[in-house]
Amino acid sequence: MQKPTLGVPGLEVSAIGLGCMSMTGGYSGHPDRQQMISLLHAAVDRGVTFFDTAEIYGPHANEELVGEGLAPFHDQVVIATKFAADIDPAERKPRGRMLTPDELPRVVEGSLQRLSVEAIDLYYQHRVNPDVPIEEFAGAVKTLIEAGKVKHFGMSEAAASTIRRAHAVQPVTAIQSEYSLWWRRPEEEVLSACEELGIGFVPFSPLGKGFLTGTVSASTTFEAGNDIRSTIPRFTAEALKHNTAMVDLVKSVAASKGVTPAQVALAWLLAQKPWIVPIPGTTKLHRLEENIAAADVTLSGDELSQLTDASSKIEVQGGRYPEALEAQTNL
Numbered sequence: 001m002q003k004p005t006l007g008v009p010g011l012e013v014s015a016i017g018l019g020c021m022s023m024t025g026g027y028s029g030h031p032d033r034q035q036m037i038s039l040l041h042a043a044v045d046r047g048v049t050f051f052d053t054a055e056i057y058g059p060h061a062n063e064e065l066v067g068e069g070l071a072p073f074h075d076q077v078v079i080a081t082k083f084a085a086d087i088d089p090a091e092r093k094p095r096g097r098m099l100t101p102d103e104l105p106r107v108v109e110g111s112l113q114r115l116s117v118e119a120i121d122l123y124y125q126h127r128v129n130p131d132v133p134i135e136e137f138a139g140a141v142k143t144l145i146e147a148g149k150v151k152h153f154g155m156s157e158a159a160a161s162t163i164r165r166a167h168a169v170q171p172v173t174a175i176q177s178e179y180s181l182w183w184r185r186p187e188e189e190v191l192s193a194c195e196e197l198g199i200g201f202v203p204f205s206p207l208g209k210g211f212l213t214g215t216v217s218a219s220t221t222f223e224a225g226n227d228i229r230s231t232i233p234r235f236t237a238e239a240l241k242h243n244t245a246m247v248d249l250v251k252s253v254a255a256s257k258g259v260t261p262a263q264v265a266l267a268w269l270l271a272q273k274p275w276i277v278p279i280p281g282t283t284k285l286h287r288l289e290e291n292i293a294a295a296d297v298t299l300s301g302d303e304l305s306q307l308t309d310a311s312s313k314i315e316v317q318g319g320r321y322p323e324a325l326e327a328q329t330n331l
Contacts, residue, residue, distance in 0.1 A: 001047040001295050004274055006200025007173030011122060011152050013078050015270065015295045017050030018043050018288070019204055019281030024061045027210075027227050031283045033065065040069035042285055044076060046292055052176075052204070052279045054082035054126055055111055059092050063114035071116050080174075080202075081111050082156060084126035098129040101140035108149050124154035124176055128331040134162050138169035145170070154202075157329040160189035164197070172199050177329075179203035179276075180212060181265055181311045182246050183320050185330070195273070206269050206278035207262050209235070214251050214261040216240065234318030242317040249310050259297050262287075266294035268307050 002015045023036040040051070053066045063081060070077055085094045086103070089110065099107060111120060123144070125137055144150040152173035155163060166172055175194055179186045180203065194201050209229055210216050218241035222230035229235040234243060250261040257264070262280070269278045280291045299307070319326055 001292065003049070004200075004277055006122075006202070006275060006277065007152065008171065008198040011078060011173050011200070013050035013277055014048050015277060016048065016266065016292055017052060017202070017277055017279035018048050019279040020051055020053045020062055020066050021057045022281045022283055024058050024065055025226070026057075027229070027283075028223070029226050036065060036283065037069040039283065039285060039288065040066070041072075043288055044070070044073050046289065048288075048292065049076060050078050050080070050277060050279065052080045052202070053115075054124075055087060055107070056082070056085055056094070056126065059085075059087045059094065060089075060110075060114060061092075063111055067115040067117070074117060078121045079115055079117065080122035080124060080154065080176075081115065081120055082124040082126035082154075082176075083107050083111070084129070098127070098131070100129070100132060101136045104137075104140045104144060105149075108144055112149065119148055120150045122152045122154050122174060123150040124156045124174075125158075126156050127328050128155070128158050128162055130331050134158075134166045135169050138166040138172075142170035157331075158190075159330045160193040162331060163190065163193050163199070167197050167199070172197070174200040174202050176202040176204055176279075178205045178320060179269065179278075180206050180208050181250065181268060181307060182208050182212065182243070182314075182316050184311070191273070194275070200275045200277065201273065203269055203276065203278045204281075206280050207265055208246075211235075211240075211243070212247060212250055212261060212265040214247050214254075216247075218244070231322055232318070232320065233322065234316060234320060236318060239318035245314050246311065246316060249307065249314070253299075253303055253307060257297070257299075257303075259294075260290055262290055263294040263297045264299070264307070266291060267297040267299050268304065270295065271299055271304055 154174040156176040254261045254264045
């Protein structure tokens with residue numbers, strides 16, 4: 001697998017990474033821990049070097065899993081994690097507020113311990129705290145970098161103007177935001193800012209939380225409390241029925257090429273810019289292998305235009321988040 005570079009100075013990663021959130025729950029119950037550790041090993045064996053987690057996943061359980069699973073491979077992999085919410089370490093529950101910059105030295109120590117590393121390769125601010133100037137967070141991460149606790153600074157779901165302000169204090173290596181054929185808001189301003197500033201871009205949910213794989217239909221149900229899609233407006237039965245036009249488009253191109261819809265969706269992202277590195281998540285080995293193989297799928301100019309133009313004209317029904325969560329993005 002090719003190894004593109006995120007940011008300047010560069011952070012070399014595999015062309016397709018692995019989002020680890022679902023390995024401790026979120027979509028369909030709680031996967032077996034040892035099976036997930038085996039999956040992490042399988043990913044490394046197949047050339048994946050870029051792994052994504054966060055303190056809030058679990059909370060803490062996902063970092064612990066990733067730390068244990070990747071312990072034998074620290075010299076081969078890049079591990080990204082994130083901070084944002086204040087989490088009670090004993091109860092492992094959010095306290096209902098966002099962290100402040102002066103708390104980062106304490107919080108980073110927890111992530112370092114759970115990940116079993118001496119320095120975090122890429123440390124994202126998971127969501128912007130609107131009550132604190134972004135320059136203060138960038139300065140706090142800069143101090144962590146100078147102390148050798150963090151190697152690279154990242155931001156998630158931030159607006160282009162906020163990215164520019166943070167980058168002026170501490171160079172940002174990567175921006176992580178949702179981006180796929182059915183969520184293209186980063187194209188409005190964020191991608192151009194990344195290109196101008198030399199920042200890599202890491203799409204999460206590049207398969208539309210499973211929708212673009214073609215395995216979700218209007219009859220699919222999502223278990224409340226165990227599957228986050230049960231709370232997402234665009235995954236209601238009515239919205240899914242309306243939104244099938246999007247997945248039908250991807251299926252059509254996939255069938256003509258003899259590949260899967262997921263591979264087409266990922267190949268479309270990879271074709272946008274050389275510094276875009278998607279991180280599809282999975283708990284299944286065959287899906288991992290399918291996603292990795294997307295790096296070898298080349299879409300023609302006509303196929304890219306067909307996908308891009310048609311997806312621009314398809315009106316997706318339903319928000320990608322409930323309103324309260326969407327309000328925390330693009331700040």
